Amino acid sequence: MTNFFAPLLCFCNAIYFASSVLPDPYRKIDYMVDYYGYPFEKHVVETEDGYSIEVHRIPGGKGEKVNQTLINKPPAYLLHALTQSSADWISVGPQLSLAFLLADEGFDVWLGNCRGNLFGRNHKIYLETSYGFWNYRIPKLMVIEVGNSCQGSALPTDNKSELPTADKLAMLRDGSTVGKPTVARPIRRKPGLGSEYRHLWHEIGIYDMPATIDMILKKTGKSQLYLGCFSQGCTASLVMGALKPDYNKKIRLAAKMGPVAFLGNMQGGGKMVLPTITKLLVPILERFGHFDVTTIALLTILVTKLLKMHIIIPVIFNAIYAFVGPGHSNDNEQAIKMGAPFLLGGISSKQVLHYGLGVLNPNTFRQYDYGSEKNMIAYNSSDPPDYPLEEVTMPMVIFQGKNDFCADPLDVELLMKRLPNVIQRFMRPVNHIDFGYNRNIRSLVYNKIVELFKKSESKISRNIRN
Template identity: 35%
Template sequence: MPWTTTRQRCRVFVAIIALNCCFWLAKAFGKTDDNPDILLLTPELVRRYGYPLDIHDIITEDGYTLQLHRIPYGRNKNKKAQSETRSPILLVHGLVGSSADWVLTGPEKSLAYILADAGYDVWLGNNRGNIYSRNHTSLSPTDRAFWDFSYHEFGIYDLPAMVDHVLHTTGHDKIFYGGHSEGTTQFWVMTSEKPEYNSKIALMIGLAPAAFMGNIRGPIRKLAKLTYLGVWVGETFGYPELRSRSTWGKFVLSLFCQNMVNAQFFCSNLLFLVAGINREELNTKDLTVILTHLPAGASWKQVVHYGQGYIDPGQFRQFNYGEDKNLRMYNSTIPPAYQLERITTPIALFSSDNDWLATTKDVELLSARLNNVVFHHNVPISIPFNHYDFLWGKSSWQQVFEPILRLLTQYQ
């Protein structure tokens, strides 16, 4: 068929119009952000700043291929020969995040680099479904079944596979663990459903810890009210992919969200409307890089599972499919609750009064249910940390990173 079909002519016409619009917008608002970090993947980001990085592909018990990124030592002192003796720490991202979350703000401001420079063997996890973990032994991302997972599967399959691989590779008996948001949720799932993993973690560090969701704030509550609809759609048609940022999307964001651009106010609100408003802690120089790496891919079933926690406040349960399927899967019309009292790992929590997703009331409920909280720092409202400031806030060094380094030394 010749290229001059009506459909192809329309595509060419639309592409030309779009390009002209972008050139006009670039002229009107200024140049696009030329920061190369916008387009670089985690391994490229890490190596760009002079750190070593190894890539490890592992396969979960149910067939998903996960990619781990390892920074075995820091850049200031080459201690490669001593890497066997360096304590390993596994860091796992939150919902729609990736390993990049731990390095986006660059050396001396990102936790992964700070830990590597402090002498730790840093491992960055990637859950199934994000841009680094989109392979399976028999399924394709185009298959409906590929996206049929929530944070339950992260705790049952993904995190145990990561922990076991780090232990096997390093030869250590225990590792440190750090999770942000959903990275904490899957830890609660793992250590309650598979309590034998408690003995494999020397200390768990939970940033913006998420389990109970009954007190979330902000516009996200509107989405949470559609949870029942989300279950019906997923069970009827398949749970869709929550797609990662496309190359086109990154271009548009680099156009509008760069520093000193008039529309940057709008871009910052993309984060604030979900995580909590905090202009004081946001470094606008990092905004474009952050937004072009987030979202990094997920399943809508993860969002639906969190929504179930909002409409069933005070409960932290396995996925609710409805009475009929619950009865087939769980032998009960109500999903089983996660038995948090089974968790014996020492736990350090970092929370904030200004976090709209991991709210103070919900974190207090979680803390009361955990038996081994050895440290809990709640950032007061006078320092209005939002959900992401634990990773990228201007005060994250004083409020989060410095206490973490002290805790790790204590639990060596």
């Protein structure tokens, strides 16, 4: 088995390395925002573990000049779904986009990105073509051995607030003593934020989101912001709220669309395919390394071309509906064609497999399962720890799809029972991807989100006046 899969994996990655995404003018998000008549800013946030991620800002509504956007506006932070990027919030155009709607309604809109997507492909140490970029398996606690003597712990074990930084990782990589052989050796430690074996939507929650939130609040001078998230963005926000509970206080109100956490009731093609590929690939990829799944030039070009062919769109979407639930996103051909170049934004194979483990283990929302032996190293337990959802105290409203195969209503119901501060739930006749592409999504979901954000903001204003 190993002799077969090792060459196959090397071949697939050779193809990927040789065909990184071709330059595409439509990937210039600033051009798109400017084309639609909105102000735009680009910011870069560096995470504590060394990833550089772009954050895109729309500080005003259509036609507003830069100096007009300096008005004191409430910040709204939007985080995308699996395979997506910040571009997906605006590529569908002003008639559909939640980002443009919020900007027109007086919000200072910040479009987040995640490690590994189109706008999060830089790291202090790793190249994006390295396995470390997509797997990130650097220990939190290591002993630096110089020659034959042990120099002590380089990184802390139990202090959850002191996570490994890129500078410390570089020190471990490069060595701290000139002229002597330096070895970085992992040792066992208690489970916590610094788990040695890393996956990606976990890191989005404990690294990417906190760094982005801190930057937004610093730039705007605010103490809280509004959060809008979709699918994986909701998963990451739950991880953040559970493992970094101080950030719950920085969220004024969160609107979660199609939140994915528990997956035991997943329906459709995912229910049939994910368990099988997860069982097959977890042991193989944990041995040989993880890789980028979607950002391949040939695949991007193929998908873009096919989605521009009127006769092919229904065929493609019927296949997609088998995985996400019956819907009508294919009715909105203009939005599909505009968003096509951004659909494959870049994900790690480990993100997909982590969701697959959730399907294999119903009624659990927990960290990555490496198998009992590696779990003992990573977590000091044969089973991965559950995320403590009782710690997620941010106020939130949940929008769920009646036809959603990925965030099944039964799984969302279970999630709501575990969360302490769900203010309201809205059931809508949509599937999973309809949250981004349904032609009626503004009236079904987005207008309500804006209404709730503005209502919350008006309460702040009244409290200040009183």
